[in-house]
Amino acid sequence: MRVLGVDPGLTRCGIGVVDGVAGRPLRMLGVGVIRTPADSPVAERLVLIEQGMEQWLDEHRPEYVAVERVFSQHNVRTVMGTAQASAVAMLCAARRGLPVALHTPSEVKAAVTGSGRADKAQVGAMVTRLLRLAAPPKPADAADALALAICHIWRAPATNRLQQAVAAHRAPPVRVPRGTA
Amino acid sequence: MRVLGVDPGLTRCGIGVVDGVAGRPLRMLGVGVIRTPADSPVAERLVLIEQGMEQWLDEHRPEYVAVERVFSQHNVRTVMGTAQASAVAMLCAARRGLPVALHTPSEVKAAVTGSGRADKAQVGAMVTRLLRLAAPPKPADAADALALAICHIWRAPATNRLQQAVAAHRAPPVRVPRGTA
Numbered sequence: 059m060r061v062l063g064v065d066p067g068l069t070r071c072g073i074g075v076v077d078g079v080a081g082r083p084l085r086m087l088g089v090g091v092i093r094t095p096a097d098s099p100v101a102e103r104l105v106l107i108e109q110g111m112e113q114w115l116d117e118h119r120p121e122y123v124a125v126e127r128v129f130s131q132h133n134v135r136t137v138m139g140t141a142q143a144s145a146v147a148m149l150c151a152a153r154r155g156l157p158v159a160l161h162t163p164s165e166v167k168a169a170v171t172g173s174g175r176a177d178k179a180q181v182g183a184m185v186t187r188l189l190r191l192a193a194p195p196k197p198a199d200a201a202d203a204l205a206l207a208i209c210h211i212w213r214a215p216a217t218n219r220l221q222q223a224v225a226a227h228r229a230p231p232v233r234v235p236r237g238t239a
Numbered sequence: 240m241r242v243l244g245v246d247p248g249l250t251r252c253g254i255g256v257v258d259g260v261a262g263r264p265l266r267m268l269g270v271g272v273i274r275t276p277a278d279s280p281v282a283e284r285l286v287l288i289e290q291g292m293e294q295w296l297d298e299h300r301p302e303y304v305a306v307e308r309v310f311s312q313h314n315v316r317t318v319m320g321t322a323q324a325s326a327v328a329m330l331c332a333a334r335r336g337l338p339v340a341l342h343t344p345s346e347v348k349a350a351v352t353g354s355g356r357a358d359k360a361q362v363g364a365m366v367t368r369l370l371r372l373a374a375p376p377k378p379a380d381a382a383d384a385l386a387l388a389i390c391h392i393w394r395a396p397a398t399n400r401l402q403q404a405v406a407a408h409r410a411p412p413v414r415v416p417r418g419t420a
Contacts, residue, residue, distance in 0.1 A: 100329060101339035104326055104329055104333065105333045137322075138309060138318075141319050141323055141326070142329075143326075145285055145327055148282035148323075149285045149286060149330075152280075152283055152285065154283035160281075168345045182365045
């Protein structure tokens with residue numbers, strides 16, 4: 059599966075594309091950052107993020123998009139911008155019909171490092187090792203976007219089993235008695 | 240000037256279009272609400288808001304879009320959705336090249352009722368009177384969107400004067416001495 063991870067932000071929106079399946083070596087297809095000028099009006103910055111997202115989606119044709127779930131316990135001003143940037147990322151993916159998954163920062167850290175409280179350096183080091191890179195991707199937003207994509211690939215089997223269980227619970231399979239068909 | 244006001248929200252996004260200039264009677268061209276199902280994934284709800292915005296912009300061709308400025312002192316969960324819905328509204332306007340203005344709720348209330356602390360009923364009553372409607376627009380999100388558009392029309396002359404003053408201060412006009420041209 060090919061996943062495009064997004065670490066949303068107005069000033070720097072991290073993007074990372076990873077290909078692979080759980081339990082097999084992963085491959086990085088691309089990493090980068092969409093930047094917008096801090097002194098531009100928010101509306102124009104959102105247009106730049108949309109244009110950047112479209113380029114990444116066109117170039118890498120991911121099957122899934124994983125976006126960091128935004129919480130509001132952080133700095134109030136930053137969170138609003140992060141929520142707005144994440145909205146544009148989700149919009150670009152969903153209107154192409156791509157499934158959008160949201161993962162919390164601690165889910166991502168736990169998936170990649172084994173600890174939900176890992177720091178940026180640990181996440182960067184594990185991303186570097188898992189993708190067999192020569193050096194940690196910079197800036198941190200780019201490494202976080204790769205971590206999101208890896209998290210999604212590794213969680214997908216569990217998520218799929220959960221969704222199947224929920225679906226099975228909602229609509230039990232119709233059993234056709236033997237010999238009637 | 241023709242202004243499309245947006246009271247952003249994921250569940251109900253109020254839209255109101257008003258035509259007029261400060262100091263003259265105003266005219267309502269349209270009012271409504273873009274609704275999205277609360278049980279749908281956020282990404283899909285943002286696509287529905289985009290589609291709704293595009294329809295309103297296509298139909299009414301406003302020259303300005305005024306969006307309520309989102310603050311985070313309210314309910315945390317609601318604010319994230321409001322920020323995301325406002326991002327889509329701003330994006331749709333800005334990528335058409337339309338100027339996007341943000342007004343705070345108290346600016347809107349003060350413009351329409353004379354008090355920044357007016358309640359929903361007062362805002363609805365003043366919108367009804369100013370636009371010479373038979374009854375207050377419902378739901379409240381629709382009335383708020385009209386109030387935003389009215390606020391923008393009435394504040395525009397002051398805003399323009401301010402912008403001109405700032406521009407003049409930044410780049411003083413070049414004076415060509417007489418007789419040299």
